[in-house]
Amino acid sequence: MRVTVIGLGLIGGSIAIDLRKSGVATRLTGVDQNDDHASEALRLGIVDEIKCLDEAIINTDLIILAIPVSAMVGAIGDLLSRVTPEVTLIDMGSTKAAICKSIRLQRNRGQFVAAHPIAGTENSGPGAAFSGLFNKKTLIVCEKELSSYSALRVADKVFAAMGVKTIFMEPVAHDRHVAYVSHLSHVSSFLLGQTVMDIEKDEKNIFDLAGSGFASTVRLAKSSPDMWAPIFEQNVEYLSQALLEYIMHLQRFHYHLMKGDSKEIHRIMTEANEIRRVLAGIELKDEKTNNVESLIEE
């Protein structure tokens, strides 16, 4: 299959690597508006060639879009109106409501599959891409019923190459759930990083004391603002709600702390400990085999 990857960062680059490794891609064409990223991806052998967008979308079978979600909204509609009917488009955006809404009435909506792989690291750019990033992770597909049989067939091959387990959600439900679990974590980490650098003037102390758990809590604060700012903005409604809840919980904790209410402090922490049980299932999930043909009901 001839594959075009638009956006050669961590996500697009890692998919390209998986598609080549699995044999799904027979030729990989890359597009990136950042010339440095484009030439780095070529140099690293992630793609076979770099083309401009107009050339990259002809004579191809599959287009993977892995660009910031702010650019995604206009791009997918534009691409759908220009590609031939055999081409499949799959996006990897972290928000889904605005993207799905933007092309819902498009004549050839069926050629598009809306996807969000729940995977990533705090690193960005083609140099951060690696094989296995998506292995055994969850990938959410939205509005599967609006994708054509042939597009879903192509998507199945891509998702199998990535090694993901697919689940389905409505776009609005998707955005709400990822705001609560993923986007809030990123905000909490970004602001923790900023706060600590603000109050702890001596960087040497941050460095010396980071082994205390700070390093892992603040890991996501290293994430790319170019990728994450548009996600937060597109998901402002649910993220705002989650953020206000978080602030409220922090304020309540602070109140009990100041009151010296040991019992309540202990109770809140014990309640939070429940997250161990909730997350324990992750290991179980990792044992499962992937449902390779999950997109198509036979």
Add this chain to the structure above:
Amino acid sequence: MRVTVIGLGLIGGSIAIDLRKSGVATRLTGVDQNDDHASEALRLGIVDEIKCLDEAIINTDLIILAIPVSAMVGAIGDLLSRVTPEVTLIDMGSTKAAICKSIRLQRNRGQFVAAHPIAGTENSGPGAAFSGLFNKKTLIVCEKELSSYSALRVADKVFAAMGVKTIFMEPVAHDRHVAYVSHLSHVSSFLLGQTVMDIEKDEKNIFDLAGSGFASTVRLAKSSPDMWAPIFEQNVEYLSQALLEYIMHLQRFHYHLMKGDSKEIHRIMTEANEIRRVLAGIELKDEKTNNVESLIEE
């Protein structure tokens, strides 16, 4: 050296393992008010014998205290008033001001070394203890000048066995810095866990979406409330200050998010990205050899 470890959890257990492995301990006696922890530590071979406190503090050369900081304050003064002059006491408490103040005027203060190893995991109990927990981590020593030469000699051997790099701080400065870097991270993580479980009613979604970075951000929320509630309470002044700063940063971010101020959102995140540079030194630090004899000026 005959060693008594009081508190056979993650910290006390891991030190016992290191002291045996290095040959520093010739006999290890354990004390724990939790009978299950005591017998588990014995079964795992972490200690050679379990004794009651009164018996464990006679015929020993070194006492390591690794109990919650709320119990530490009274315990150290009590122990110092009971042990023979050859015995060295080292605590592993995560707060230092109250502990150091409680024994500052004690006649035999010199037998005590106030220590805080910057290491840990989200797990607790003797089953969580392992060799290497402290390897290449930072250990903070407070009021070194109040410890005797012979106590520092013993501490040097212990810290070398743990593999830590020692640094020095005043007790109040210690508490302030760990509030900013370590304790605030724990609070942010505990409350993130509680918030997400509160707003995301479907645990399956938390489980499915945890790969998004949530799992690492919330890791510390699994920590022991028995250990951490007393730390927060003892360090309430500086923790409160750090927590209010954090809440203020979150509220400011929320304000810009609601205003749709993309530029400011992007700027805040770019500022937070600086944490990558600050933490990058950790790898450098890991390369350094340990300063084994750092406690004693030759």
